[in-house]
Amino acid sequence: MSDIPPKGVILPDLPNEIMLGIFHRCDARTLLSVRSTCRYWRNKLNSYEFITEMGTRWKSNGCSLFAHFGFSSRWATPLDWMMKINAWSGQTSAFQFPFLLTQEGWFHIIGVQNGIFCIRYCSMGKRTFILTWNPTTRKSSIMNDPGKHYCDDCAFFFSFVYYPRSVNYAIVHLFKEKPESPGWTLTMSTNLVRGWNVSLTCPPYVDRLDPDYVSLDGVIYWVSCLLHEEDVDPPCIVSFSVVTFTFHKYSLPTEAHAHCHNLLIRNDKLCLATNNHDDQSYSSTIWQADAINDDIIWSKLYTFNGIGVPYIPALFVDDNLLHIMERHLPMLDMDGMKSTYFHILKYNETNHTRKTVRWIQYDSYVKMKSIHKFNESFFPV
Numbered sequence: 001m002s003d004i005p006p007k008g009v010i011l012p013d014l015p016n017e018i019m020l021g022i023f024h025r026c027d028a029r030t031l032l033s034v035r036s037t038c039r040y041w042r043n044k045l046n047s048y049e050f051i052t053e054m055g056t057r058w059k060s061n062g063c064s065l066f067a068h069f070g071f072s073s074r075w076a077t078p079l080d081w082m083m084k085i086n087a088w089s090g091q092t093s094a095f096q097f098p099f100l101l102t103q104e105g106w107f108h109i110i111g112v113q114n115g116i117f118c119i120r121y122c123s124m125g126k127r128t129f130i131l132t133w134n135p136t137t138r139k140s141s142i143m144n145d146p147g148k149h150y151c152d153d154c155a156f157f158f159s160f161v162y163y164p165r166s167v168n169y170a171i172v173h174l175f176k177e178k179p180e181s182p183g184w185t186l187t188m189s190t191n192l193v194r195g196w197n198v199s200l201t202c203p204p205y206v207d208r209l210d211p212d213y214v215s216l217d218g219v220i221y222w223v224s225c226l227l228h229e230e231d232v233d234p235p236c237i238v239s240f241s242v243v244t245f246t247f248h249k250y251s252l253p254t255e256a257h258a259h260c261h262n263l264l265i266r267n268d269k270l271c272l273a274t275n276n277h278d279d280q281s282y283s284s285t286i287w288q289a290d291a292i293n294d295d296i297i298w299s300k301l302y303t304f305n306g307i308g309v310p311y312i313p314a315l316f317v318d319d320n321l322l323h324i325m326e327r328h329l330p331m332l333d334m335d336g337m338k339s340t341y342f343h344i345l346k347y348n349e350t351n352h353t354r355k356t357v358r359w360i361q362y363d364s365y366v367k368m369k370s371i372h373k374f375n376e377s378f379f380p381v
């Protein structure tokens with residue numbers, strides 16, 4: 001071995017591909033420090049290609065579930081809480097928002113995508129805000145809630161969607177201007193242009209939308225529901241593209257008429273869960289959209305049955321379907337009091353196995369208001 005030390009290489013003289021290869025193995029804190037050094041590396045480490053590559057690598061760290069729990073009473077909304085659950089081991093950990101909630105406050109998770117939370121909240125019981133937040137980088141952005149767009153008695157809901165192959169996102173708000181208004185209005189804000197500067201009149205079928213949604217490739221999808229038993233129009237799927245500003249209506253499979261429906265995303269494809277149930281058992285079928293043009297071409301993935309109260313499949317983690325059994329049982333020697341059990345199950349269609357991810361029990365009447373899939377990311381807010 002030579003006793004002559006190797007010639008040093010000045011860091012900036014390394015080729016870009018080697019530098020990026022080094023940065024791909026860094027943690028979030030290091031990358032944030034590098035991004036702040038100069039405009040060149042800020043642009044490089046903020047590019048869609050780099051961020052998506054980091055997201056792919058960080059997926060090996062595991063997927064988390066964020067479940068929003070709360071009491072059924074409206075007066076108890078300030079007591080809502082979030083629980084972080086490992087999607088494979090079921091291990092739980094503490095979770096804290098980057099804002100203060102008082103006794104008059106409340107929060108609602110609009111959506112979680114690309115490792116970014118979109119949260120509507122009220123801290124002091126008066127003004128409401130919309131927060132986009134990356135827990136990995138601890139960066140956040142706050143904007144005013146468009147409260148002027150609806151009255152206290154008007155229906156409304158929000159959606160959170162990313163543009164295709166982009167680090168940019170949009171927040172879509174659908175609302176009724178007055179309770180007696182015949183139609184709905186859509187406004188939209190983006191991280192590029194703050195403010196609700198888009199205003200569109202929605203088609204008539206938007207009146208029946210379920211607020212739950214999924215988003216894929218810059219398009220938001222909702223399921224229309226039956227408002228009354230005498231409704232003659234069958235359920236359908238409604239979409240809105242944040243790129244073309246257009247709505248579209250799709251039919252469901254003929255055999256997919258069921259007691260309830262909900263949408264899921266599996267391997268970057270739109271899926272539909274149909275659920276039929278009675279007092280003792282349930283039957284669920286998962287459909288996949290193989291093509292989406294003027295209408296959707298559906299294929300049936302699988303059907304599975306079980307014994308228990310009705311439930312809605314929640315989401316896919318890879319090819320595993322995670323769903324939640326929610327039960328409310330009377331407590332012994334306590335009139336009118338009920339305890340709540342949440343059984344999070346993982347169903348694998350390949351080997352037809354069911355595995356318990358987590359049992360959660362509360363000695364009171366508790367509801368799971370939403371559940372979201374989360375993977376760490378480096379997406380900016």
